[in-house]
Amino acid sequence: MTPVVVIGAGIAGLACARRLADAGVSVVILDKGRGIGGRVATRRAAGLQFDHGAQYVTAEGARFAAVLQELSQKGAVALWADGSGRSHLVGTPGMSALPKALGAGLEVRQNALVTGLTAVAGGWTLRVGDSDLAAERVVITVPAPQVAGLLGAVHPLVAPLAGVRIAPCLTLMAAVRRPAPFVTRKDAGDPLSWIAQDSQKPGRPGGEATAWVAQVSTAFSEAHLEKTPAEIVALMLPLLLDRLGASPDAVTHAEAHRWRYARVTTPLGKPFLRSADDSLYLGGDWCIGPRVEAAWASGTAIAEDLLAQ
Ligand SMILES: Cc1cc2nc3c(=O)[nH]c(=O)nc-3n(C[C@H](O)[C@H](O)[C@H](O)COP(=O)(O)OP(=O)(O)OC[C@H]3O[C@@H](n4cnc5c(N)ncnc54)[C@H](O)[C@@H]3O)c2cc1C
Missing domain, CATH: 3.50.50.60 (FAD/NAD(P)-binding domain)
Known part of the structure; x- marks a missing residue:
């Protein structure tokens, strides 16, 4: 045994x-x-990579802060400035580096x-x-x-x-050939509640296109949870392109992931x-x-x- x-x-x-x-x-x-890694995940596609689960990691307690400090010394996590004046620890070269090191x-x-x-x-x-x-x-x-x-x-x-209770989250990964207008955009009132320029995180591969990860709100996720990945792309991509000021012909890759159990609410x-x-x-x-x-x-x-x- x-x-x-x-x-x-x-x-x-x-x-x-x-x-x-x-x-x-x-x-x-x-x-x-x-x-x-479960929900701490990184997907590779189109020569780019996308953290489609946890976006960054924070420590409120001293013990987990010490773990992150050790992972930082090993090069598995590094600071990322999100463009809004805040910095977060992210896995390098992807969020999946964190569970791999652990x-x-x-x-x-x-x-x-x-x-x-x-x-x-x-x-x-x-x-x-x-x-x-x-x-x-x-x-x-x-x-x-x-x-x-x-x-x-x-x-x-x-x-x-x-x-x-655990709320779902629909996530879009898209590669877009257009100058990036921001690093992150967080807006609880927008169906697209979080947008992050993944290419801008430390250690990520560069290219002609920029890697974006977008998440929709819990209400939007619940309303569209049973849609297929292709249908989720069709719903979310126009929203992302609108927020980026980009046209569909700038998109070189798009896929969606459905997290049925994403964020603990109770x-x-x-x-x-x-x-x-x-x-x-x-x-x-x-x-x-x-x-x-x-x-x-x-x-x-x-x-x-x-x-x-
Ligand atoms: C889109 C999204 C964004 C997030 N953003 C953040 C963030 O920015 N910061 C943050 O701190 N947290 C964030 N989180 C939450 C964070 O990812 C989770 O709290 C954490 O990763 C949960 O870890 P866990 O080990 O409890 O569960 P999980 O990561 O879900 O691990 C469970 C594991 O069990 C495996 N499993 C399930 N069933 C079986 C079975 N029958 N047999 C074998 N294996 C099985 C699964 O494959 C999985 O690997 C986010 C989550 C999501 C989905």
């Missing part, structure tokens, strides 16, 4: 596994995706979709693709609304998740949940709040609780 299996290689899962591995605990991380040296199995868990003597059996994996302890860090799909709706740890209010027999933990940003730091804090708190036992 693997001593600890973590489901999810987002920031919460990586932080948990990092803390455990540093303490000498054998841990395996499983993620359904091709990369690691996960360096950890055993992460990618393309490993977990479809269910069964309690057995001394631990758990996880269904992973077409095979089973045995674990003494399991840490689940998937978004709260997806937990019931793994544990079953009647599991005692599912009921406390009923109040957790968190659980405590850093994690634990089963009565201590063999199962639930964590993620949704425990604390809508930020990378919250995911890190939840994952770290789980690891420290496990180590305390």
Whole structure:
């Protein structure tokens, strides 16, 4: 049996596994995706790259500030001036550098979709693709609304998740051949509530076209959540071109991403949940709040609780 299996290689899962591995605990991380980082993600296309998930990272607490300081010394994050007089830490050469640095040296199995868990003597059996994996302890860090799909709706740890809310976010990535009129534009009253010139972040590839990432408001995202990526591009691209003062023939690339669970609006209010027999933990940003730091804090708190036992 693997001593600890973590489901999810987002920031919460990586932080948990990092803390455990540093303490000498054998841990395996499983993620359904091709990369690691979950919602801290970078996509490459048209010779450019786009941070289509988290835009930047902030630290309110001293512990996460120290983590970011260490990542900065390794060159995995750097300051970015957003054009409005504010500076933020971003991953370099992309936001995905942050989870990659956090996960360096950890055993992460990618393309490993977990479809269910069964309690057995001394631990758990996880269904992973077409095979089973045995674990003494399991840490689940998937978004709260997806937990019931793994544990079953009647599991005692599912009921406390009923109040957790996570809003969606539709995101557009576009390459546009036109001088950039601004670095970022934030307007809560605009359907296009956030626009960022990704090419301007440190370490990004340059080219004839500029890489833009745009997000629509929660209301707009909810109204159009079930549209296809092509339909989302058709909705969002004209809005972006209007804000940039550009014409459709300036566009060299456009694609959309639907984050069904993007930003926590009502968190659980405590850093994690634990089963009565201590063999199962639930964590993620949704425990604390809508930020990378919250995911890190939840994952770290789980690891420290496990180590305390
Ligand atoms: C568009 C957008 C913009 C954002 N902007 C910011 C920002 O500027 N600053 C900020 O601090 N935060 C921002 N956030 C929030 C931040 O990205 C999240 O709070 C944080 O990344 C969540 O980390 P997590 O580990 O809790 O969850 P996730 O990153 O969602 O990780 C969960 C992981 O579980 C995996 N998984 C799910 N189900 C399974 C399964 N059945 N089997 C195996 N693996 C599975 C997923 O593939 C994923 O990798 C933004 C988020 C979005 C979407």
